[in-house]
Amino acid sequence: MEHFYAQSEQRLGRIFRHGPEDFVMISAQPQCDVAWLESLDDAAVRRLDETETLSLLETRQYRWECGCSQERMLAVLGPMMRRDPAGLFGEEEVLRISCPRCGARHVVTREALEAYVSAA
Ligand SMILES: [Zn+2]
Numbered sequence: 762m763e764h765f766y767a768q769s770e771q772r773l774g775r776i777f778r779h780g781p782e783d784f785v786m787i788s789a790q791p792q793c794d795v796a797w798l799e800s801l802d803d804a805a806v807r808r809l810d811e812t813e814t815l816s817l818l819e820t821r822q823y824r825w826e827c828g829c830s831q832e833r834m835l836a837v838l839g840p841m842m843r844r845d846p847a848g849l850f851g852e853e854e855v856l857r858i859s860c861p862r863c864g865a866r867h868v869v870t871r872e873a874l875e876a877y878v879s880a881a
Pocket of ligand 1: 826860863865
């Protein structure tokens with residue numbers, strides 16, 4: 762990632778991992794003390810708010826769209842529906858599932874799944 766950033770932005774960027782989904786990225790801005798940035802280690806970054814005056818340059822929203830769709834959810838559930846519809850739906854008329862890749866929520870009705878299975 763640091764290598765990619767150096768190539769695409771033409772300046773130094775450092776990435777620190779503080780947890781499974783917690784990353785800190787520090788990128789060089791004009792007049793950056795590059796030696797200081799290069800010298801940062803994980804411990805120094807954890808104390809950065811105590812040793813430096815910090816402010817946000819920008820905030821960015823990231824969204825992972827994996828391409829999942831209602832159709833794809835029907836295709837995943839279809840075999841289970843053929844094998845064991847009662848086990849799949851129980852007393853419910855609706856299944857609420859989250860895409861395992863992106864977390865998008867999908868609602869699949871028994872009616873839709875029955876139609877999918879009989880058409881396939
Ligand atoms: Zn998805």
